[in-house]
Amino acid sequence: MQAAEVEGASAFLEGSSYPVRGGNLVRPLIDGEPAFRRICEAIEAAERSVWVTVAFLTADFQMPDGRGSFFDVLDRAAARGLEVRALFWRDNEGSGFKKEEVFSGFAEHRRELAARGAGFQARWDRAQKAYCHHQKSWVIDAGQPGEVAFVGGVNLNTHGMGVRGHGGVHARQAHDLYVEVQGPCAVDVAHNFVQRWNEASERSLPDGSWRDDGQDMAFPTAPSPARGAILAQVQRTVRAGQYADAQASPGGEAFPIAGGDLGVFRQYRQAIAGARRSIYIENQALGTPEIVEDLHAALARGVAVACLVPADANGFMRVARASPQSRPFFERLGALGDHPNFLLAGIAARGDDGVRRNIYVHAKAMLVDDRWATIGSCNIGGRSFFGDTELNLSFEDPGVVRELRRDLFAEHLDCDTSELEDVEALGLYAQIARANRLAHDAGQGAWQGLAFALDPKTYGE
Template structure:
């Protein structure tokens, strides 16, 4: 069956752009190695949005900390700017993992004589500035962006196929071509209106007091992927609706929910297969879309943390949507699965699924920072890259399943590959229950009726 094109959405502040190159980067070690290489080649600028960063987090291959990498770029004249999330009173529990501008953080910057420029930015009360993006040489030839969900902490630093206890599975995409201008536009919008920019402790570095001009130039085409950058922006958080080049003026003061709209549109358009990796799934509209897809015969695999980090309360409303999600397990074409690697003691240890991606019909995908819970879809600051290019999407599916199943699925189409996933995951669940660690790959079936992630 030939699948119709998966529609992009009109609700995004950014247009659909052809001519991009998209390169998925699976797991922290290869992703951060590539990001560091790009920073080391930067000629003009590095612009970064950060949610969580441990100051002592080490980049790959002996490069030192994130600040070491960025300070070296600044020392050779590159304009390095970062927007960090600053938690508020309602999200204060997250400060332990964030570089939020405490006295100790500022002291570290002073001791380093850091030449980077920083602004801190709060979210709408109770929410999070959750975007993770890196932009190299914004507005120049060779402009390159990285968008995904990987945090700057030791749990993220894992090589593909070497997942053990305490490790996260995660994904970035490297983006080049016309759509990088939208990542650039997003950074300027956030930098210029960062909530703490006028506070005495709200910025760092000479030059951090200056605003940035919005981009005016669309990068040249360099690939075959059609891309749309999509976001969650809370109403009232930003005000300047200046259009991205080639786009339209967007009333950002009213907020944006284009990631939510895209998930619904893509699932409703799926005709063959849906493969999701996400920390959470507890939004009724998304569950309903998946139910309809299963009813029309679409194969669905949902990969989630085997042992969820359940910080969301199980309220009566959330219990109702979890019960609705559990009913997906009644379909033979559905699988809920987790990952477990081999520990040093040769026992299986859960791998935390931290990425946020969806593949549709081996032809379309979205990767970014947005979890499938109400915070990410309706309140946080989030950013995803959605793209249509069958060769890239199929290659991403094959790479992911090779890691999770220990099998090459290049000779299978998308439906046959998900059927194999279900079979291996069921076999591994049987072995897990028997305390037999000799699995095929990492994936095993979870109980859809009882899982609370």
């Protein structure tokens, strides 16, 4: 499949669920508290509807600024007469996830909804095998002139929320991202919701819905009006056999979703191949052989590459590291460190006791050449690329991407890179992270910022 060229950066996709659309306003949101604050503001201003897809939800989760629980926010919207719908993942036995992290809609959950008189509609949806419906999206006022959508990776749990302190992050457990989109691309987030709602696997079961009339939703008929000037595209991972309705999104072409959609995987590969100067990745994992090889190729042609990952590797990476069958992959991952223009880094915050503690990187983002970026729910790993249900938004705008890079680096490095070009900024990132690694190994907590270098050859051990 041919790519739609973007001058000076990477390329958008052809032949995926959703078209490239101009006229968007795109606003990245860094970390859980600011992201959920903005989402709540949009819900409070809503005039017609609130739709949300939920992957993980814990009972202790609270929205910012005293707004209460996730359900409090939905019920207040429903009490105002809004159409409020929540699409929850129901995990299969043996998925490996903790039951208290998934609102599966079983008896105890239904008792909770009944006790509070929950006024919103809900359906539950299983993924195949041990996979996850991992999308975290919101659509506010779908089909209305003020339609706004949010796509990202922050879970509805305390771990994802965290607290931002002065001059950096001190009490937060995790770093994450959302992205807000207003304009034509918001309709594709709405289309994805409708398609999943109508074909939710549990919809006909006695415990597969809540306050649901059993009727299918109508697909959107027109994109939202232009709200900006940014070129953007929604991409998905949908496993073959999960959904069947090929209804086109407005202005797009019918897509044979029954055969699946690996758009996010294809977009990552295409974007890395199109990089000319710099690649900056934030991801929960770096666990796909194809992406590792693509990074080797980019490094070999002189592209500066920095990857921010959890300093304490996630469970999938640790299990793979211990498997002899994965040795060739980890040798190639380790070999990335042989390139002088490559950095693998984690982040750690200094507490009031002076001790540095690692911050978990849960973000799923990539910035290319300071002009193109993708943000969403998709990890760089086999589960997310090929099995879980995922949603990303990619966009091309030098001003927005450069500002996002500046804001991320300000958080991680505690310095301003707004006057630096992308390659120079990545060079400074590597310089600070390597100096911080030396301080880390010497048992010193007085670093600059949060970032410190990791060794690709031992990562995950």
